Amino acid sequence: MNNNKIVVGSNEWCSFPQINIPAIKARVDSGAKTSALHAVNIVPFKKEGIPWVSFEVHPLQDDGKTTVHCEAQVHDKRKVKSSSGNSEVRFVIKTVLSIADDTWEVELTLTNRDSMGYRMLLGRQAMSGKMLVDPESACLLGEPTDDLLKQHYHNNLVKPTGLKIGLLASNPNLYSNRRIIEAGQERGHEMEFLNIKDCYIKLDGKNPEMHYRGGRILSDFDAIIPRIRPSATFYGTALTRHFEAMGVYTLNNASSITRSRDKLYALQLLINNGLPIPTTGFANSPLDTDELIKMVGGAPLIVKLLEGTQGKGVVLAETTKAAESLINAFKSLKANILVQEFVKEANGKDLRCFVVNGRVVESIMRTAAPGEFRANIHMGGTASLVKITPEEKKVALLAAKTLNLKVAGVDIIRGQNGPLLLEVNSSPGLEGIEGVSSKDIAGKMIEVIEKDLKYKRVEEVDNA
Numbered sequence: 001m002n003n004n005k006i007v008v009g010s011n012e013w014c015s016f017p018q019i020n021i022p023a024i025k026a027r028v029d030s031g032a033k034t035s036a037l038h039a040v041n042i043v044p045f046k047k048e049g050i051p052w053v054s055f056e057v058h059p060l061q062d063d064g065k066t067t068v069h070c071e072a073q074v075h076d077k078r079k080v081k082s083s084s085g086n087s088e089v090r091f092v093i094k095t096v097l098s099i100a101d102d103t104w105e106v107e108l109t110l111t112n113r114d115s116m117g118y119r120m121l122l123g124r125q126a127m128s129g130k131m132l133v134d135p136e137s138a139c140l141l142g143e144p145t146d147d148l149l150k151q152h153y154h155n156n157l158v159k160p161t162g163l164k165i166g167l168l169a170s171n172p173n174l175y176s177n178r179r180i181i182e183a184g185q186e187r188g189h190e191m192e193f194l195n196i197k198d199c200y201i202k203l204d205g206k207n208p209e210m211h212y213r214g215g216r217i218l219s220d221f222d223a224i225i226p227r228i229r230p231s232a233t234f235y236g237t238a239l240t241r242h243f244e245a246m247g248v249y250t251l252n253n254a255s256s257i258t259r260s261r262d263k264l265y266a267l268q269l270l271i272n273n274g275l276p277i278p279t280t281g282f283a284n285s286p287l288d289t290d291e292l293i294k295m296v297g298g299a300p301l302i303v304k305l306l307e308g309t310q311g312k313g314v315v316l317a318e319t320t321k322a323a324e325s326l327i328n329a330f331k332s333l334k335a336n337i338l339v340q341e342f343v344k345e346a347n348g349k350d351l352r353c354f355v356v357n358g359r360v361v362e363s364i365m366r367t368a369a370p371g372e373f374r375a376n377i378h379m380g381g382t383a384s385l386v387k388i389t390p391e392e393k394k395v396a397l398l399a400a401k402t403l404n405l406k407v408a409g410v411d412i413i414r415g416q417n418g419p420l421l422l423e424v425n426s427s428p429g430l431e432g433i434e435g436v437s438s439k440d441i442a443g444k445m446i447e448v449i450e451k452d453l454k455y456k457r458v459e460e461v462d463n464a
């Protein structure tokens, strides 16, 4: 029965000769009905009165420089529901798929984002009658060598003509970092990953220098995007400050990052600007523990490490006795903690408002896993898109403004009498939010740099 069916693994290389894509790795997903191609700059136009669409494809994973310009007749426009439950209208084209030694026509929807990093998804409609999937294996039909890929695409390399932007971070493989690099490259910028641990500095009043492991001097950057993980706060902010001393633009400046990292300091600044927070206390000595507990209204209450993240340093004490021993235990370890009223009405949910340049570009609601009060994704929470109230929007924007952050993830819980601010993150993750949103949030971050540096893309200048 399966005699002439091609057996494929969970991903396979294929090609689309009619739109000049000689090699692209497809994620084989029989759970999806339609096939999708990751395309950018999708622009509809008319050819002899017939609707066509032009678009660009970056056929190689984690490579935003290799670009193929494609054009195809529009076969359909269709509402497609993504795995996260959102729907968007996508263009559908028909084109010939070539895989193994066989070719046949398939339908492809064009989507401008794919959170998995795959450039295309092969759905069951295109496979039907032609393929069998062995999900345990991959690339059963072989893989092109790097040399062959180079040969295929040597004419498709876009020379960056844009800005030179450094991403100052620790892990190049992190979703957020990969997306920022990709978003910059898609806009024609030269993107470079700068590992915090490989940078070192020359303090010189007149001529400060930033060096990179191996002796290279980093002198020609237009902008730096600091994405500093909590454990690298001290050194990462020192490097960011040094770039600033060299006159380099930084998206989120060093002092703002430093302030937002200290939860106590940040809360002090936020309440000074009239922002609502849960009742919170801070004390140095265990002698004050009883008073501290009373101050926030007694148990149940929350104890937070000042420099926790991903929900790891946040604990719920259900009884006064538990609260006492917990607080005293932390104190004996010399840990700095906040004691906070437990906002039960929040019901294990919080809002993450992603603020970029004075705008809430997207908001998600995170819902804690059953039996858990912390809504963090890292704690098993799930995310969904949410429409925030005007009051919540006001709180999110004022919070980012107070801390002077161009990019901020503002965490809010819904209390009985309105929104309560929990914290403001200066390197908010993109994976959770882009996973449910259809917006190119990394791209919006790049656009801020373009705007602040008054950069105009070449084609925009030409048209002017």
Ligand SMILES: Nc1ncnc2c1ncn2[C@@H]1O[C@H](COP(=O)(O)OP(=O)(O)OP(=O)(O)O)[C@@H](O)[C@H]1O
Pocket: 278, 302, 304, 308, 309, 310, 311, 312, 313, 314, 340, 341, 342, 343, 344, 346, 348, 349, 350, 373, 374, 375, 376, 411, 413, 422, 423, 425
């Ligand atoms: N006072 C509170 N009342 C009820 N729930 C709370 C309270 N404080 C925190 N939470 C829950 O715990 C989660 C983690 O708290 P918080 O955001 O302060 O810590 P974090 O470890 O810094 O997290 P992040 O990874 O977002 O930086 C919140 O998102 C919220 O769901």
Ligand SMILES: [Mg+2]
Pocket: 308, 309, 310, 423, 424, 425
């Ligand atoms: Mg935090």
Ligand SMILES: [Mg+2]
Pocket: 310, 311, 411, 422, 423
């Ligand atoms: Mg948080």
